[in-house]
Amino acid sequence: MINIARIRFIVKTVSKRDTIMEFILTDEPLQCLKDLVAIQKDGEAAIQDYIKNSLENHGCTMRYFDYLPSNVPVKGEFSSDNINVERPRRALVAEAKGDPNLPSLLIFAHPDSELVREIEQWRSDPFVPAEIEGRLFGWGVADDLAGCACAIAAIKTVLHKNKTHLGSIIFASTPSKNFARGVSALLHAGLTADASLYLHPAESGRGLSEIKAIASGQLEFIITIHGKPPDTTEPGHTAFSHLAENPIEKAFLVANALAKLNEVRNQKIMHKAIHCEVGRSTNLHISRIVSNEENRLSRINKTCTLGGAISFPPKETLEETKNEIEQAIEKMAQNDPWLRVNPPELKWLSGVTGGEVDMSSPFYKIVSSSVKEVTSQEPFVNPMHTSSDIKNPIVEADIPCLGLGCLGGNLSQNNQTDEWVDISDFNRMVDVTAKVIERWCGNEQNKRPNGHSH
Secondary structure (H helix, E strand, O other), X not given: OOOOOOEEEEEEOOOOOOOEEEEEEOOOHHHHHHHHHHHXXXXXXXXXXXXXXXXXXXXXXXXXXXXXXXXXXXXXXXXXXXXXXXXXXXXEEEEEOOOOOOOOEEEEEOOOOOOOOOHHHOOOOOOOOEEEOOXXXXXXXXXXXXXXXXXXXXXXXXXXXXXXXXXXXXXXXXXXXXXXXXXXXXXXXXXXOOEEEEEOOEOXXXXXXXXXXXXXXXXXXXXXXXXXXXXXXXXXXXXXXXXXXXXXXXHHHHHHHHXXXXXXXXXXXXXXXXXXXXXXXXXXXXXXXXXXXXOOOOOOOOEEEEEEEEEEOOOOOHHXXXXXXXXXXXXXXXXXHHHHHOOOEEEEEEEEOOEEOOOOOHHHHHHHHHHHHHHOOOOEEOOOOOOOXXXXXXXXXXXXXXXXXXXXXXXXXXXXXXXXXXXXXXXXXHHHHXXXXXXXXXXXXXXXXXXXXX
């Protein structure tokens, strides 16, 4: 591991106290990750400043890119009634310019974390990095500070070797959560590369043993069903129930129609990798039912709302999937006298398109063999991380993208506490990333056995 003398500098951060904080940058990956955890409490801007100063000191050209998520002309996603897409955001791009005739690589990770909450339930201060039994604990450490720290450390490692015969290396620290669309904003603004690598600890709990090469698409929706209380002024409706149109009972009809559609889709839609993992290639579920306007159990509510989601494999489009659900609900409603006149109201909340990279592609082979070289184990493809950010370069810019990351757990986004990453696996993640940079940007995939390029 490279261990260069520590470089001190001042990072200005905007906090509630408007303080100036001093941090120590080091070429040791773990110390870099600890630094990011420590400054996380001062927010995303402080993280971006740290990354900028760190890579700028190693010869990268740096630039900020300000954008509004709602203005990004995304091809494969939407989000309705989301105030977050109207919030101005800032992405950071670091580039080590290389030989334009050699393959370039875009690496990205996200500096934004979950909103800070319930920190009193943590065993230790979430903004004081804690090493316990081979794990590093801290807010956002697995989502996605480890990805940012890995990119910094791997790029420094490669640049320190003074290898000049490489293609361009680009690192984009891009906001991602709540449809921030950071990497998509850069891609639509003209950023490009021959391949892309998304660095993020594996949410599956499998660490570097997996590669994300497949991401299913997903749609989320709510359906509002209107009913009609019985025509009575009595406070209790129970004796009059047969004269009502109970929206909860009508909601069961909607749910059953969607369950039937789910089975029909599973008979006709096949994606080998996803099917081999869980026995089906697409799934639809109802995960919420709300009908609580009335406090008394003896009264019939006026409405019932269902909420749910559907996952679908790459190559199936958002519109195709939406049309099937809309048609299933419409067909069901035509068979019920009340719903025929008062059809359920379907609202699409959000949607993303899936994407995948073929395991026979040169980029996959380099990433896979780099993992094996470091871990001594052949990695497998995890096809079950729905809506993974690997989809963005694939869908928005037709750039192959793979994801990898170290072992981590207790993510705050899963409403857990004491978020952590495995330190040894994190260090291996850095080693793998450095190897991928050197091999891909060095054009290994196109070299003849004698070492010359095609």
